[in-house]
Amino acid sequence: MSPQPVDSLKGFAVTFRQMFKKPIxxxxxxxxxxxxxxxxxxxxLHRHENGLEKCVGCSLCAAACPADCIRVVAxxxxxxxxxxxxxxxxxxxxxxxxxxxxxxxxxLACPFDAITLGNEFEISEYSRDDLIYTKDMLLAEPIKxxxxxxxxxxxxxxxxxxxxx
Amino acid sequence: MILAATxxxxxxxxxxxxxxxxxxxxxxxxxxxxxxxxxxxxxxYGPNRAGPYGLLQPFADLIKMVRKEAFAPVAAIDLLYIAAxxxxxxxxLTAFSVIPFGEGWKIWHxxxxxxxxNVPISLILIFALGSLGIYGFIIGGWASESKYSLLGSxxxxxQMVSYEVSLALAxxxxxxxxxxxxxxxxxxxxVDTVWFAGPQIVGFLVFFIAGVAETNRPPFDLPEAxxxxxxxxxxxxxxxxxxxxxxAEYVNVIVLSALAVTLFFGGWEGPWAPLGxxxxxxxxxxxxxxxxxxxxxxxxxRYDQLMRFGWKVLLPVATLNALVTALVVAAT
Numbered sequence: 001m002s003p004q005p006v007d008s009l010k011g012f013a014v015t016f017r018q019m020f021k022k023p024i025x026x027x028x029x030x031x032x033x034x035x036x037x038x039x040x041x042x043x044x045l046h047r048h049e050n051g052l053e054k055c056v057g058c059s060l061c062a063a064a065c066p067a068d069c070i071r072v073v074a075x076x077x078x079x080x081x082x083x084x085x086x087x088x089x090x091x092x093x094x095x096x097x098x099x100x101x102x103x104x105x106x107x108l109a110c111p112f113d114a115i116t117l118g119n120e121f122e123i124s125e126y127s128r129d130d131l132i133y134t135k136d137m138l139l140a141e142p143i144k145x146x147x148x149x150x151x152x153x154x155x156x157x158x159x160x161x162x163x164x165x
Numbered sequence: 166m167i168l169a170a171t172x173x174x175x176x177x178x179x180x181x182x183x184x185x186x187x188x189x190x191x192x193x194x195x196x197x198x199x200x201x202x203x204x205x206x207x208x209x210y211g212p213n214r215a216g217p218y219g220l221l222q223p224f225a226d227l228i229k230m231v232r233k234e235a236f237a238p239v240a241a242i243d244l245l246y247i248a249a250x251x252x253x254x255x256x257x258l259t260a261f262s263v264i265p266f267g268e269g270w271k272i273w274h275x276x277x278x279x280x281x282x283n284v285p286i287s288l289i290l291i292f293a294l295g296s297l298g299i300y301g302f303i304i305g306g307w308a309s310e311s312k313y314s315l316l317g318s319x320x321x322x323x324q325m326v327s328y329e330v331s332l333a334l335a336x337x338x339x340x341x342x343x344x345x346x347x348x349x350x351x352x353x354x355x356v357d358t359v360w361f362a363g364p365q366i367v368g369f370l371v372f373f374i375a376g377v378a379e380t381n382r383p384p385f386d387l388p389e390a391x392x393x394x395x396x397x398x399x400x401x402x403x404x405x406x407x408x409x410x411x412x413a414e415y416v417n418v419i420v421l422s423a424l425a426v427t428l429f430f431g432g433w434e435g436p437w438a439p440l441g442x443x444x445x446x447x448x449x450x451x452x453x454x455x456x457x458x459x460x461x462x463x464x465x466x467r468y469d470q471l472m473r474f475g476w477k478v479l480l481p482v483a484t485l486n487a488l489v490t491a492l493v494v495a496a497t
Binding site: 008011012014015016018019021022023024025027 | 202204205206207208209210458461462463
């Protein structure tokens with residue numbers, strides 16, 4: 001340890017040197033840092049390859065939701081109106097994004113992997129009403145796309161719950 | 166030297182109008198410079214959203230502050246509460262009027278002085294105005310009727326009084342060497358001989374440290390210590406009243422830097438005399454940046470450390486410096 005005045009002078013040298021380094025700030029709206037592959041953002045609902053919805057309206061996601069933000073009203077598939085692969089389908093599927101805490105329990109609860117949490121986090125709106133997402137919005141591709149970091153490098157191999165289920 | 170009396174009175178008014186605007190604009194950009202420089206020293210960018218490179222930030226701040234509600238506590242003593250920030254800002258701005266920023270020019274057939282008012286005792290005037298300006302902070306904190314404000318104003322009392330002594334004593338050496346209390350004469354003396362920062366290096370250091378304390382700048386910002394006292398004397402102020410306090414602080418920084426430049430670094434002296442204000446401005450910029458540099462480096466002092474340093478280190482050193490200078494000046 002050098003005496004106090006010398007240490008203070010060293011401190012001045014440090015702050016002076018810092019001035020000529022490149023700041024480490026990420027300029028957010030211009031530069032969007034890639035999110036991790038398993039980032040939990042805006043929800044997505046998925047379809048089978050043949051175009052039928054994966055969701056069968058079982059309401060398990062709504063039951064699992066700790067914030068109670070999912071509302072599912074199921075209806076029977078008929079011969080003329082076949083929406084999902086199962087017996088029933090979700091006639092109404094709404095997520096209140098102002099309540100959602102992005103815990104991902106709905107994703108865990110879903111027996112058909114119909115709902116997943118996507119990568120988008122820029123979901124602010126000017127009105128609370130706009131934050132209630134309907135089924136059409138959740139099924140469609142998100143308007144804003146977020147960059148995702150390389151899954152090979154950052155994703156864990158296969159989640160535990162996907163092996164043991 | 167041409168006497169000041171040859172300058173007609175209306176030139177002084179024009180100069181005052183120009184200088185006060187230049188001063189206010191440089192005050193605004195000092196806030197930006199501070200935030201930018203602090204940012205770079207902490208590996209950040211600082212404000213860069215308002216206008217190119219954030220250059221419109223001071224104006225954005227001003228508009229925000231003027232439009233904000235000026236909230237006042239019910240228990241506040243109205244007259245003093247409102248007058249205090251205006252008083253502080255007024256004395257801070259007035260003090261700049263005697264700082265010489267140029268040699269003086271001959272425009273048409275009028276002689277124009279390099280300062281707004283050529284007062285023979287300008288140094289004493291600056292110190293008098295500085296001491297008066299402190300009352301703005303003290304009274305503002307007291308009139309707010311709030312515990313934090315009162316603590317802040319108590320600290321202002323103690324700190325300002327103790328450091329003002331060292332500040333004045335540190336300048337004494339320069340006064341002895343310049344053999345005048347007029348800033349113009351002191352600068353002229355430095356032009357003839359050397360910058361007083363050389364022979365008066367101790368005086369300069371004491372002056373600068375006491376000056377940092379005198380302007381409430383970190384590491385001596387105990388009167389407003391935001392981590393302990395919320396905002397010290399300015400806790401209960403908002404809107405443009407708070408803005409006036411901030412303005413007073415930054416103008417004080419500029420005035421003190423200008424005083425340091427004038428007393429120790431030859432004022433407007435530079436390679437080509439008619440460009441005096443430019444050299445003055447460059448030196449001023451360096452001095453203000455040093456204030457910011459100190460802020461970025463040193464943590465705030467504890468209160469007892471502050472008092473001990475003021476009375477047991479700065480004051481004896483300043484006194485000794487004045488004594489030695491007096492002996493040397495008397496001997497030669």
